[in-house]
Amino acid sequence: MSGRRALIVIVALWIASAALASARVETFDLRGTVRAGGRSEADAVVWLDAPDAVAPRDDKPVVLDQHNLSFFPRVLAVRVGTTVEMPNNDRVFHNVFSFHDGKRFDLGLYPVGRSRQVRFDTAGLSRVFCNIHPNMAAYVKAVDSPYFAVSDRAGRFTIAAVPEGAYTYHAWRPGRQDLTGSAAVNGNGELDLQWR
Amino acid sequence: MALTKLARIGLCCALVARASSAAAQAIAVDVDQSAGYSTEDVAAAHTKLRAFGEVKPDIRFNVTGVWGRQSEESDAFAAAYPYTDRPVVLDAYVERTFRPSGGLFGLRVGRYRTPFGISSESDQGYVGFQRNPLVRYDDCFALSSTFFEHGADVVVGPPRASLEASVGTPGDVGEHTRAGGVDAVLRAQAVVGSFIVGASVIRTRPHLPHADLESATGFGADAAIDAEQDEGEREPASGTAAFGGIDVRWMRDGVQLRGEYISGRPFDGARTHGGYVDLIVHRAFMGPITAALRAERIASRDAGISVLAGERYTAATRIRLPRGFFAHLGIVHNTATLIERRATAIDAGVSYSVRLE
Numbered sequence: 001m002s003g004r005r006a007l008i009v010i011v012a013l014w015i016a017s018a019a020l021a022s023a024r025v026e027t028f029d030l031r032g033t034v035r036a037g038g039r040s041e042a043d044a045v046v047w048l049d050a051p052d053a054v055a056p057r058d059d060k061p062v063v064l065d066q067h068n069l070s071f072f073p074r075v076l077a078v079r080v081g082t083t084v085e086m087p088n089n090d091r092v093f094h095n096v097f098s099f100h101d102g103k104r105f106d107l108g109l110y111p112v113g114r115s116r117q118v119r120f121d122t123a124g125l126s127r128v129f130c131n132i133h134p135n136m137a138a139y140v141k142a143v144d145s146p147y148f149a150v151s152d153r154a155g156r157f158t159i160a161a162v163p164e165g166a167y168t169y170h171a172w173r174p175g176r177q178d179l180t181g182s183a184a185v186n187g188n189g190e191l192d193l194q195w196r
Numbered sequence: 197m198a199l200t201k202l203a204r205i206g207l208c209c210a211l212v213a214r215a216s217s218a219a220a221q222a223i224a225v226d227v228d229q230s231a232g233y234s235t236e237d238v239a240a241a242h243t244k245l246r247a248f249g250e251v252k253p254d255i256r257f258n259v260t261g262v263w264g265r266q267s268e269e270s271d272a273f274a275a276a277y278p279y280t281d282r283p284v285v286l287d288a289y290v291e292r293t294f295r296p297s298g299g300l301f302g303l304r305v306g307r308y309r310t311p312f313g314i315s316s317e318s319d320q321g322y323v324g325f326q327r328n329p330l331v332r333y334d335d336c337f338a339l340s341s342t343f344f345e346h347g348a349d350v351v352v353g354p355p356r357a358s359l360e361a362s363v364g365t366p367g368d369v370g371e372h373t374r375a376g377g378v379d380a381v382l383r384a385q386a387v388v389g390s391f392i393v394g395a396s397v398i399r400t401r402p403h404l405p406h407a408d409l410e411s412a413t414g415f416g417a418d419a420a421i422d423a424e425q426d427e428g429e430r431e432p433a434s435g436t437a438a439f440g441g442i443d444v445r446w447m448r449d450g451v452q453l454r455g456e457y458i459s460g461r462p463f464d465g466a467r468t469h470g471g472y473v474d475l476i477v478h479r480a481f482m483g484p485i486t487a488a489l490r491a492e493r494i495a496s497r498d499a500g501i502s503v504l505a506g507e508r509y510t511a512a513t514r515i516r517l518p519r520g521f522f523a524h525l526g527i528v529h530n531t532a533t534l535i536e537r538r539a540t541a542i543d544a545g546v547s548y549s550v551r552l553e
Binding site: 133 | 228248250256258293316319322351354385392447450478483486520522547549550
């Protein structure tokens with residue numbers, strides 16, 4: 001009787017592992033280009049809807065740096081739940097705050113070498129400023145997806161390791177309406193986005 | 197001549213920009229334009245250009261030029277800039293910051309603001325006030341926020357507690373400038389909870405012309421000088437200038453309280469002490485509005501005789517408007533010997549700021 005039970009367990013495990021193997025989905029990098037008014041567009045955020053995604057979080061620290069009286073990068077995209085480091089690497093004090101949509105915070109004054117953290121726990125756009133320096137401005141776009149990227153100076157972007165399938169994409173850039181559409185991730189073709 | 201100077205500043209910015217872009221580093225130019233009117237019957241306008249970026253990775257440069265004009269000499273709208281009616285270079289330096297094992301080592305070389313106390317342009321010029329504190333106005337017998345150094349500045353320490361030292365020669369802008377010689381500035385700063393505490397000392401040359409200060413009856417050094425001397429006879433006062441100061445900043449939930457106290461001698465035989473306390477409020481519910489209050493005091497004596505004493509109170513606001521515009525409004529009330537024009541003045545200004553990348 002116990003031998004029969006053992007056989008059943010072995011068979012069940014074999015079937016389960018076979019099912020898992022067949023369920024393993026291949027992943028691809030989704031590449032594309034962003035243009036606006038016919039010109040390559042840097043700092044556009046592109047992301048894919050993936051409400052059931054189980055992709056692990058990247059452990060690398062996400063940094064919104066302050067130096068030369070500027071934020072770097074000017075546009076930062078993060079996954080919801082990410083904590084962003086905001087170090088002051090200037091020789092003057094900064095007072096980073098965001099009072100508009102998205103995450104609201106005021107980090108107070110802090111000098112060179114010090115850092116503060118902000119956790120972006122809901123999706124949305126946060127416009128970040130320094131209350132002292134009028135030309136310091138940055139955008140933090142929190143997206144509820146592990147699949148996102150920011151376009152480079154040539155307007156190019158790469159969303160890495162996306163499971164094969166059909167997705168709804170979104171694209172955002174400062175001062176424009178979001179673009180939305182469908183994209184197939186299968187290793188073929190690129191996603192070209194254009195604002196008129 | 198003015199155009200030649202302006203052309204030099206432009207050429208300097210262009211050369212630095214070219215060097216920077218050749219090294220494939222980012223460069224940007226900030227352009228600030230402002231205009232204001234005070235009920236002291238003073239109108240002012242200024243333009244500032246600031247080019248910055250990286251000469252090489254991690255080696256940053258900063259060049260700032262400004263042209264400012266006032267209808268009459270006043271400290272109105274002079275919180276960060278001199279009004280010399282000609283283009284002048286303010287900052288022109290390169291700097292590098294190292295972070296060895298989480299510590300801090302920064303080196304700055306070139307022309308930069310004298311790092312005594314709450315000294316940066318942004319600390320004085322962009323928090324809502326449109327006038328310098330009296331202890332930092334070059335017409336008073338203390339320090340000036342338009343003191344500049346030609347030299348080298350080092351900051352070292354763990355970020356929580358740092359020591360800064362500067363050695364250079366004076367490169368001031370504004371009406372009163374220091375004579376040549378070697379300046380030394382030492383500053384210590386510590387972060388304790390929500391407090392940032394600093395202590396500074398400076399040993400330098402006097403910036404005011406020599407005058408018989410006993411005859412001073414009006415506002416600041418000019419009143420004293422005008423009483424006794426013709427324009428052509430002005431010479432820098434003799435001896436040394438030496439000041440010590442402490443500064444404290446505290447901030448929580450958008451409320452900043454800060455203050456600075458300075459004491460020392462502007463030249464041999466004279467003594468000045470004074471300071472100010474600022475309350476700067478920028479809470480979330482205030483949106484684009486920053487509100488500021490200042491109370492300040494200064495007292496100067498020469499050979500035991502009071503030559504300048506008074507208090508001043510300021511209420512100010514700074515409103516961030518769309519598309520890079522800011523509106524500024526301040527009400528200033530003077531007392532005692534500071535009254536030269538009017539006891540109470542209203543300063544109103546508008547500024548526009550844009551970054552070109």
